[in-house]
Amino acid sequence: MVKGASLDATFGALSDPTRRAIVEKLTKGDASVGELAEPFDVSLPAISKHLTVLERAGLVERTKEGRTRRCRLVDEPMRDALEWIASYGQFWEGQLDSLERFLTEAKRGRNL
């Protein structure tokens, strides 16, 4: 997939609150489709549809473990999206500095 099309898909995938919540959950570790559906008041097929959108955007990989499908987050598209936004940060006066501070704090808070 060329980068432009990939950014279309990544930003499109992230434009939905359920899909962002799935991404958030997967940052804490791999999960089955059932585990991902749990916090939401939506059906398994609905979650599966969201997962397909995330999968097409390359954000999520689904693998089969016996009868269970495990989902895993893929970091590259998120990093590309982040870099795209950050690369235009030069127009935000001082914003890169505040982002750096934010990152430093995020790392400190998580003991990275």
Added chain:
Amino acid sequence: MVKGASLDATFGALSDPTRRAIVEKLTKGDASVGELAEPFDVSLPAISKHLTVLERAGLVERTKEGRTRRCRLVDEPMRDALEWIASYGQFWEGQLDSLERFLTEAKRGRNL
């Protein structure tokens, strides 16, 4: 607008290559609708439609100067989107470090 709805709109707005190109152009300075339409093989009404999407997402502000409409980029929604992605960066092993390096290089390259 609540933050969730705002992120929906921001990511949705950024999921289109023409809209991303408009954002890129506006990072270099304010522009009229005509100036924004110039590099694209699309009609003024089509550009205007894209601008409406960007405006609804809070990314662009249109002001009237005589008979011309000037467009200006608003940084806050982009920063929110960036922070949303970055805040889940803890799951990318070492990615925050590489983003910091990227930001340092971006700042050096632009003499900020």
